[in-house]
Amino acid sequence: MLDNKQRGLYRGLTHYGDIEFSRYLRRSFARSMGYSGDELDRPIIGIADSRSGFNNCHRHFPELIEAVKRGVLAAGALPITFPTVSLGEPFIYPTSMMFRNLMSMDVEEMVRAQPMDGVVLVGGCDKTVPAQLMGALSAGRPAIQLVGGPMMTGRYMGERLGACTDCRRHWSNFRGGDISSEQIEEIEGQLATTAGTCAVMGTASTMACIAEAIGMMLPRSATIPAVHADRLRAAEATGRQAVWLARQNVTPDRIVTQKSVENALRVLLAVGGSTNALIHLTAIAGRLGITVSLDLLNKLSKDTPVLVNLKPTGTHYMEDLNAAGGLPAVMREIRDLLHLDCLTVTGRKLGEELDDAQLWSDTNVVRRRADPVYEGGGLRALYGSLAPQGALIKVAAADERLFEHEGRAVVFDTLEDMADRLDSPDLDVNADDILVLRNAGPKASAMPEAGYIPIPSKLAHAGVRDMVRISDARMSGTAYGTVVLHVTPEAAIGGPLAFVQNGDRIRLSVSRQRIDLLVDAVEMARRMANFESKEPMSLRGYAWLYQKHVLQADQGCDFDFLRCESHDEHRSIST
Numbered sequence: 001m002l003d004n005k006q007r008g009l010y011r012g013l014t015h016y017g018d019i020e021f022s023r024y025l026r027r028s029f030a031r032s033m034g035y036s037g038d039e040l041d042r043p044i045i046g047i048a049d050s051r052s053g054f055n056n057c058h059r060h061f062p063e064l065i066e067a068v069k070r071g072v073l074a075a076g077a078l079p080i081t082f083p084t085v086s087l088g089e090p091f092i093y094p095t096s097m098m099f100r101n102l103m104s105m106d107v108e109e110m111v112r113a114q115p116m117d118g119v120v121l122v123g124g125c126d127k128t129v130p131a132q133l134m135g136a137l138s139a140g141r142p143a144i145q146l147v148g149g150p151m152m153t154g155r156y157m158g159e160r161l162g163a164c165t166d167c168r169r170h171w172s173n174f175r176g177g178d179i180s181s182e183q184i185e186e187i188e189g190q191l192a193t194t195a196g197t198c199a200v201m202g203t204a205s206t207m208a209c210i211a212e213a214i215g216m217m218l219p220r221s222a223t224i225p226a227v228h229a230d231r232l233r234a235a236e237a238t239g240r241q242a243v244w245l246a247r248q249n250v251t252p253d254r255i256v257t258q259k260s261v262e263n264a265l266r267v268l269l270a271v272g273g274s275t276n277a278l279i280h281l282t283a284i285a286g287r288l289g290i291t292v293s294l295d296l297l298n299k300l301s302k303d304t305p306v307l308v309n310l311k312p313t314g315t316h317y318m319e320d321l322n323a324a325g326g327l328p329a330v331m332r333e334i335r336d337l338l339h340l341d342c343l344t345v346t347g348r349k350l351g352e353e354l355d356d357a358q359l360w361s362d363t364n365v366v367r368r369r370a371d372p373v374y375e376g377g378g379l380r381a382l383y384g385s386l387a388p389q390g391a392l393i394k395v396a397a398a399d400e401r402l403f404e405h406e407g408r409a410v411v412f413d414t415l416e417d418m419a420d421r422l423d424s425p426d427l428d429v430n431a432d433d434i435l436v437l438r439n440a441g442p443k444a445s446a447m448p449e450a451g452y453i454p455i456p457s458k459l460a461h462a463g464v465r466d467m468v469r470i471s472d473a474r475m476s477g478t479a480y481g482t483v484v485l486h487v488t489p490e491a492a493i494g495g496p497l498a499f500v501q502n503g504d505r506i507r508l509s510v511s512r513q514r515i516d517l518l519v520d521a522v523e524m525a526r527r528m529a530n531f532e533s534k535e536p537m538s539l540r541g542y543a544w545l546y547q548k549h550v551l552q553a554d555q556g557c558d559f560d561f562l563r564c565e566s567h568d569e570h571r572s573i574s575t
């Protein structure tokens with residue numbers, strides 16, 4: 001049980017030397033907010049609110065947080081909300097990825113600095129959930145995740161639309177001249193019509209599934225739509241559960257372990273999740289000294305089928321997955337592949353939770369093991385002379401005809417170069433070529449989601465819809481295509497991608513898990529002798545900190561000073 005002298009409002013009272021005076025002063029300021037004296041003796045549950053006018057996905061958080069508060073109060077604790085950085089994916093410049101670590105630092109420091117016994121992390125949009133988990137793991141205080149839930153689908157002339165896979169499909173049809181500018185404008189108004197996160201298995205949905213699979217969120221809560229009453233009920237239950245976690249002092253390092261991280265990887269593969277989620281999971285695990293290697297991904301990928309038939313790999317939307325039984329229906333199908341003895345925020349083991357999950361599920365949406373959407377995991381790590389530390393391809397969302405492909409490189413040196421020349425009628429490019437974009441990695445430009453390189457306009461008009469594309473960038477979880485991403489090391493720090501020239505031959509082999517630049521060693525050495533980095537040098541502020549300390553994709557793009565080498569190191573900083 002909590003000892004009120006050290007917990008609740010009285011945590012960390014050292015300000016004035018005189019503890020009793022500090023306590024008296026803090027109580028009097030707390031009472032200025034209208035609290036009664038009795039309330040201030042309860043355990044305190046902080047609620048990290050990541051709402052912002054620049055975050056469409058989180059616009060329903062006021063109602064959601066009221067429900068969390070109800071749960072906390074009903075369980076006998078005091079709920080106190082506090083704001084954190086908010087990252088609304090479409091509105092952050094230059095990339096939201098650049099600020100994920102900033103948000104994680106904000107969450108970590110504010111959870112530690114303010115007097116709370118536990119925290120409810122309320123997030124949703126792509127970077128917010130990983131940032132909150134990273135921060136909470138480092139802070140080491142009891143914590144539970146709540147997500148905002150996915151949007152409902154919209155309609156255009158009878159067709160269901162979900163942000164943002166359908167945004168991309170219609171945009172590429174528009175670029176190809178199949179639909180008019182009036183039509184694309186009408187579609188614009190119907191792609192995202194409710195509060196909540198993108199309606200497909202994009203990064204936000206994948207991270208919600210990972211948060212549940214890893215044990216940090218209530219079972220069955222990842223998929224509930226943002227506007228559904230069950231979402232509010234889950235919020236209330238989350239508030240109650242936060243109080244239990246705080247009273248028992250169950251810290252996140254008891255829940256997030258090597259085994260639960262493997263469970264999360266299995267789920268990432270089985271749901272056909274976003275490539276970004278691998279970076280985030282690596283960063284989350286890294287806060288506890290747990291390594292997520294690309295080799296481990298490939299090992300688990302071999303026998304984990306994609307079972308969830310959602311866009312962008314399949315046909316349905318998040319609201320359908322929820323109606324089909326949600327994540328427990330998926331986990332039950334791969335039960336034999338999971339570590340069932342992992343603890344969850346409920347205080348029970350994953351296996352016990354799955355035993356109690358409803359047995360019914362819609363097999364159109366959550367396929368049976370015997371009838372998967374895709375045999376073998378949806379993601380595959382590639383190695384080779386072009387990516388000595390690895391690269392990633394989402395095979396489940398790619399064109400199988402391009403899996404074994406050799407072609408001529410068409411190189412774009414920077415994002416600006418690509419924007420300038422991609423649609424030029426003079427661009428020397430054929431459908432069999434391989435599009436290369438570089439200087440879009442973590443250090444060069446905070447890794448934008450530019451890896452989904454548009455098909456050059458003249459080829460799009462000729463009906464080409466997919467090509468092999470390679471970059472050190474990321475790709476949106478809602479995108480699809482034969483796209484090789486996260487090439488590591490990135491070009492800006494002298495990775496081989498920096499030395500590809502127009503006309504070089506590149507070979508992709510998914511079956512051999514390789515991506516190779518077919519240039520001989522002597523020629524490569526000659527090119528490498530003239531390396532000039534395109535990494536911009538920021539002189540001040542957060543951009544300086546980011547550039548100096550960001551790690552490569554294989555280490556989750558976390559900052560070097562935030563990762564832990566081991567569980568023991570984590571324990572020593574979080575106590």
Ligand code: FES
Nearest residue numbers: 057125197198204
């Ligand atoms: Fe927030 Fe897609 S924009 S989840």
Ligand code: MG
Nearest residue numbers: 126203476477
């Ligand atoms: Mg996204």
